[in-house]
Amino acid sequence: MRLLLSVVLGLSACGGNTDVVDAAPVRLPGCETPIAGGTLSLRMVGRVDDAAMLVASPPLDPRRFVVEQSGAIRIFEDDALLPAPFLDVSHQIVAGGERGLLGLAFHPQYATTGQFFIFYTTSTANVVARCTVSADRNVANPACTTVLSIPDFAGNHNGGMMEFGKDGFLYIGTGDGGGGGDPQRTAQDPNRLLGKILRIDVDGRDMGKEYASPPTNPYVAGGGAPEVFILGLRNPWRWSFDKDTGDLWIGDVGQGQVEELTVLRAGEQLGKNLGWSIYEGASCCMTQGDRCSQTGNQAACNPTGLVMPQDKHSHAEGWISIIAGEVYRGTCYTDMVGWHFYTDYASQNAGLWKARLEADNSLEVVHTGLSLPNGTASIHADSRGELFLTTLSNHIYHIEAGP
Ligand SMILES: [Ca+2]
Ligand SMILES: [Ca+2]
Secondary structure (H helix, E strand, O other): OOOOOHHHHHHHHOOOOOOOOOOOOOOOOOOOOOOOOOOOEEEEEEOOOOOOEEEEEEOOOOEEEEEEEOOEEHHHHOOOOOOOEEEHHHHHHOOOOOOOOOEEEEEEOHHHHHHEEEEEEOOOOEEEEEEEEEOOOOOOOOOOOOEEEEEEEOOOOOOOOEEEEOOOEEEOOOOOOOOOOOOOOOOOOOOOOOEEEEEEEEOOOOOOOOOEOOOOOOOOOOOOOOEEEOOOOOOOOEEEEOOOOOEEEEEOOOOEEEEEEEEEEOOOOOOEEOOOOOEEEEEEOOOOOOHHHHOOOOOOOOOOOOEOOEEEHHHHHHHOOOOEEEEEEOOHHHHHOOEEEEEEHHHHHOOOEEEEEEEOOOOOEEOOOOOOOOOOOOOOOOOOOEEEEEEEOEEEEEEEEOO
């Protein structure tokens, strides 16, 4: 990290040959000298006032924006926390437990549009809103526009993760609504926006909406809601795209037994069904001991057409809510490249894990041996591709590696 600023400035100084125009880089450079070695460590790089939920950065922007659960977005610039929040929506949200300001995604052309998107909960809905930066690059305009408001019936299982894909569309994770056992069976209902990953075009406008549904979404022609992209999720609290391959890594939080990690390759994501609440992990909810906590009739179990997770962790192992992270595509730590780093909310039990996708679609899964503080809320990359782990106890850590 100490080398980051000099690298950025160094590159600017190197731009003397103005005849050479490279394609826009995918991300900012990370370290002047890449560091080899598989010994991982955490370095605390900052803290905020309330529950650090997520680190995100605009494309090619070296600042780190940190989402606080209670409704503020804070900025770290050159590792220093700016005193005033970028945005504060605490007055219009409900926070606590699984609720709050949960997601942040910057428009792919943020540098020109100034647009970013937030995901927050109210007492009755999960809301995606479009916000804009003011003339001051470190201050957003206070009023945001609601893009999507999804009625919700329980305080838990609210999803909250959002990212833009390589296709420029905004992907939005939603929980099954909550309670236990998917009481309204939303996850398998293509007409409901709960229990899904949605995909919308924030630059388009369908009649009466603040967005368009891409015509390639699976139910645009009928049979379900046009926003639905992936079905069968319980609470996809954290997930991310591999920024190089476009593969989608989804952590789906389990009911009482199984935490799930599923990878969908680029081009093999549209309309996939991850099985909840017919299955928890690969266990049929009709026959599993606790019946996935469902009341009434369980759906008949037929795995045809369902995607089962490639990695599972049981609650007997001490996991309670998986925290999927991100595939490292930074340039600082050569031995981290290509691995997806992830853990569990009970991160003191789980420690840090890594996985990578094999040619046969299975995962190579490795416990890294790195102990973690408890209460991890996310592992997500900044614009350099560096991974930052945030905790509900307000801390932000950089995941680093060495010999
Ligand atoms: Ca809910
Ligand atoms: Ca599943």
